[in-house]
Amino acid sequence: MKPVVVWFRQDLRMTDQRALAAAVETGQPVIPLYILDDVSPSHWRMGGASRWWLDKSLARLGHNLAECGSRLILRRGAAADVLDQFVTETSASAVFTQAAFEPWASALETDVHTRLLGRGVELKRKTGALLMRPDAMRTKTGGPFKVYTPFWRALRSGAPPTSPLPAPTSIKAPAHWPASENRHAWKLHPAKPDWSKGFDDHWSPGEQGARARLDTFLESALRDYGANRNRPDCPGTSKLSPHLHFGEISPAACWHAAEAEGQRLAAEGRNADNGLETFLKELVWREFSAHLLVHWPTLPELPFKPEYANFPWADDAAGLRAWQRGLTGYPIVDAGMRELWHTGWMHNRVRMIVASFLVKDLLIPWQHGEAWFWDTLVDADLASNAASWQWVAGCGADAAPYFRIFNPSRQGATFDPDGAYVRRWVPELAKLPNQHLFEPWNAPSLVLSASDVTLGVSYPLPVVDHAIARKRALDALNEVTKRRQESAS
DNA sequence: TTTTGAGTTGTTCGA
DNA sequence: GTCGAACAACTCAAA
Secondary structure (H helix, E strand, O other), rough: OOOEEEEOOOOOOOOOOOHHHHHHOOOOOEEEEEEHHHOOOOOOOOHHHHHHHHHHHHHHHHHHHHHHOOOEEEEEEOHHEEEHHHHHHOOOEEEEEEEOOOOHHHHHHHHHHHHHHOOOOEEEEOOOOOOOOOOOOOOOOOOOOOOHHHHHHHHHOOOOOOOOOOOOOOOOOOOOOOOOOOHHHHHOOOOOOOOOOHHOOOOOOOHHHHHHHHHHHHOOOOOHHHOOOOOOOOOOOOOOOHHHHOOOOOHHHHHHHHHHHHHHHHHHHOOOOOHHHHHHHHHHHHHHHHHHHHHHOOOOOOOOHHOOOOOOOOHHHHHHHHHHOOOOOOHHHHHHHHHHHHOOOOOOHHHHHHHHHHHHHHOHHHHHHHHHHHOOOOOOOHHHHHHHHHHHHHHOOOOOOOOOOOOOHHHHHHHHOOOOHHHHOOOHHHOOHHHHHHHHHHHHHHHHOOOOOOOOOOOOOOOOOOHHHHHHHHHHHHHOOOOOHHHHH
């Protein structure tokens, strides 16, 4: 009997995996395949932190498949070529995959579909990476959404996401297993320097780790999610983003589990509606970003609002470097950038603060921040990353108003009130009292010396004066407004 | 077709 | 110290 291939991509799970389920359902032998594609043109090559995650996640998936009597075959190369050759090699009669929605991924699917069809083999695309097909969401006039809230309302008032499928209990093996490459030979870990050393302490990539994370979050943090998710000093967020990005858990599974926990809490008389709705909204932000990227494929490269095309950005290599290394002299910014470097992740509130600082205080193009996040985040996601950077920069869909410029000192004091977050990631300031922790340059010299801080030596002086930088940014943004008005009239 | 209400995440200033 | 208003106008989505 001819086998079928399951082409795994950003769906590295067994539960609620519709491509795998459909393949098992054929009754034919199933060959699971993952292709590392670093050669196909015009797609964003996976970043360093993501590759670290991928390595662990593939190991876990291979292990889970083995428990069902199956294997994960690894190949490398241009995905369309590899698949073409693989189908011939295995005499497969069909290829199943879960649809992806990045522009390059959709184009690749079309290419693969055409080429396989030439051999009489069908590519069967299943859904499941998102709650809804991003191209299926339409306003009542038939267009794509450009504002989040109507998108959320439309999704929330529609049918709930389909219930998750169980994992298959056994998977029919082929008579002969095709050869697999060795994962270790792919060298997915960063080298020179290996900055992934600390990642192991923070993450458990793979399906089991994802489910454990979800359960822990629902149990301990769902109820107060609305307020606590803004506190980088508390474990108030779900930290599911990398698991979701790699498809180790489906958004539908998260949605249904959260609703079930909400009902359970309500039955105990502990209302969790606020936390639940906020969490579901965050899942839907992920959908909204995918929706934008499907309809505006240049979102990762070009401003959504065209009048920003000639924004007077600064060419500031030294500023960019200080930002990347967490040496800007603004403690909350530096704490965030160092958390990112050490753990491959940054708290969402702090992402906004550091992004606002790069774009508005330093006037550095948002694409530089986007590129750095792409390389260093374990949850790097093309749609979310692009949409979020554009939102902060003011040039995105439903963008932040131009006058919304984060004050890093104020944000630090508000959302890290005890300074625990800053002290953890910027230990050279640990002895500073709270009142000076977010503005060390304003601390009296006696306080500084008593705290073993020498500004410009043990910790940098601020790279810019926020008050001046703020005025500069407002002026530049006013220019954009003026230009738009001129072109409109 | 026109109208209406509304829009994730903030800061500063002055009373 | 606290609080409300101002910071612009624009465009989207739906009635």
